[in-house]
Amino acid sequence: MPNLSTLITLVRPHLIEFGAGMASKAGSWAVANGFKRILVVADAFNARWVDVLGLSGEITIFGDVRPEPDVPNLEALVAVGEAAKPDLVIGFGGGSVMDLAKLAAVLPGSGQTIADVAGAERVAGKRAALIQVPTTSGTGSEAGTRALVTDPATQNKVAVQSNYMLADLAVIDPALTLSLPAQVTSAGGVDAMAHCVEAFTSLRAHPLIDMYALEGVRLVGRFLGRAIADGSDLEARAGLSLASLYGGYCLGPVNTTSGHAVSYPLGTRHHVAHGAANALIFPHTLAFNAPAAPEKTAAILAALGIASGKQENVFDAAHDFCSKLGCEMRLSGFGVPRDDLAAMATEAHAIRRLLDNNPRDMSRDDILAVYEAAY
Numbered sequence: 001m002p003n004l005s006t007l008i009t010l011v012r013p014h015l016i017e018f019g020a021g022m023a024s025k026a027g028s029w030a031v032a033n034g035f036k037r038i039l040v041v042a043d044a045f046n047a048r049w050v051d052v053l054g055l056s057g058e059i060t061i062f063g064d065v066r067p068e069p070d071v072p073n074l075e076a077l078v079a080v081g082e083a084a085k086p087d088l089v090i091g092f093g094g095g096s097v098m099d100l101a102k103l104a105a106v107l108p109g110s111g112q113t114i115a116d117v118a119g120a121e122r123v124a125g126k127r128a129a130l131i132q133v134p135t136t137s138g139t140g141s142e143a144g145t146r147a148l149v150t151d152p153a154t155q156n157k158v159a160v161q162s163n164y165m166l167a168d169l170a171v172i173d174p175a176l177t178l179s180l181p182a183q184v185t186s187a188g189g190v191d192a193m194a195h196c197v198e199a200f201t202s203l204r205a206h207p208l209i210d211m212y213a214l215e216g217v218r219l220v221g222r223f224l225g226r227a228i229a230d231g232s233d234l235e236a237r238a239g240l241s242l243a244s245l246y247g248g249y250c251l252g253p254v255n256t257t258s259g260h261a262v263s264y265p266l267g268t269r270h271h272v273a274h275g276a277a278n279a280l281i282f283p284h285t286l287a288f289n290a291p292a293a294p295e296k297t298a299a300i301l302a303a304l305g306i307a308s309g310k311q312e313n314v315f316d317a318a319h320d321f322c323s324k325l326g327c328e329m330r331l332s333g334f335g336v337p338r339d340d341l342a343a344m345a346t347e348a349h350a351i352r353r354l355l356d357n358n359p360r361d362m363s364r365d366d367i368l369a370v371y372e373a374a375y
């Protein structure tokens with residue numbers, strides 16, 4: 001287990017504006033830094049209210065980012081970037097938008113394609129300035145250096161990681177998330193919690209990150225139920241925006257483990273929303289890992305406000321937490337055919353980059369047993 005003498009690198013935007021009503025800081029920062037040609041990357045929902053960013057100058061809006069964007073979606077954006085030649089790119093949306101905005105800051109005019117930059121630190125240095133403005137709370141993508149784009153041929157996500165894709169400024173305005181429907185709110189909140197929980201119990205867990213991880217879990221425990229019950233609860237929205245940011249801090253240096261690995265095939269093979277898949281799997285992997293990390297598991301349950309007292313109650317406590325949030329807790333409820341479980345287990349078990357850091361070895365049969373129990 002890493003400890004205080006273990007080396008770690010924490011990469012975060014050096015400037016973060018946080019608070020309701022902060023959105024227009026994007027425009028004032030652009031003016032203060034002399035940026036005049038701006039490309040705003042958004043989805044169809046957020047493209048309609050780009051005004052809140054308070055921008056001036058020559059503004060191009062690409063408002064066509066799709067959820068879980070694929071390579072053709074990115075290519076259309078890069079073509080717009082090639083024509084607009086922006087000196088500043090602004091990602092204004094959820095994780096899907098912010099991931100593509102990172103690539104829109106580095107790919108146009110570079111001669112590099114997504115295939116050239118897939119992997120770690122393969123992006124050539126030249127880039128536009130980048131502001132990230134999240135409108136969901138879940139991915140923490142505003143704080144990170146990673147972008148995920150789906151390859152339509154394989155349905156797998158191509159991951160690009162580069163320190164050149166780090167935002168110069170992150171503007172986190174919780175008021176922008178007031179319009180999120182309850183389902184997107186719960187999926188995002190559980191995703192943020194899963195980033196924190198899995199980083200906290202990872203074999204790579206580090207004291208520098210533990211603080212963010214545990215506080216992120218606590219914020220989700222305190223505010224997710226409130227935000228689902230009343231979407232206009234601005235304090236709850238702010239709590240979730242912060243949890244999402246802290247989850248983003250966890251992803252870079254530590255990253256997730258079994259919860260995400262076991263969840264991924266639900267998304268790639270059956271198009272279950274990422275947070276919904278995380279919620280379904282969460283009680284199973286938390287309970288599976290509990291014997292290997294009893295103190296940290298107890299701390300997680302306490303942070304969520306659902307302390308179980310006994311180790312055997314870990315599953316029930318976590319399951320109860322998710323089902324009270326309205327999450328679907330049966331795999332069959334997502335229309336996943338039973339005869340695909342074996343192939344899903346094989347696929348999940350192959351995600352070694354995550355599973356190798358799980359606190360307890362999880363065999364393919366252990367994963368299959370989770371799917372069967374969840375069915």
Ligand SMILES: NC(=O)c1ccc[n+]([C@@H]2O[C@H](COP(=O)([O-])OP(=O)(O)OC[C@H]3O[C@@H](n4cnc5c(N)ncnc54)[C@H](O)[C@@H]3O)[C@@H](O)[C@H]2O)c1
Pocket residue numbers: 043044045046066067068069093094095096097099135136137138139140141144146147148157176177178179180181184188251274
């Ligand atoms: N870079 C990373 O480290 C990282 C981490 C986790 C996930 N991701 C990626 O993030 C993506 C998922 O992002 P997400 O969960 O934020 O969802 P999303 O960006 O796909 O958005 C989900 C839906 O919510 C809508 N929406 C966005 N903001 C809204 C608002 N304020 N009000 C109402 N509707 C709104 C969008 O139009 C979309 O239909 C995936 O592609 C995933 O791979 C990236």
Ligand SMILES: [Fe+2]
Pocket residue numbers: 191194195260274
């Ligand atoms: Fe996630």
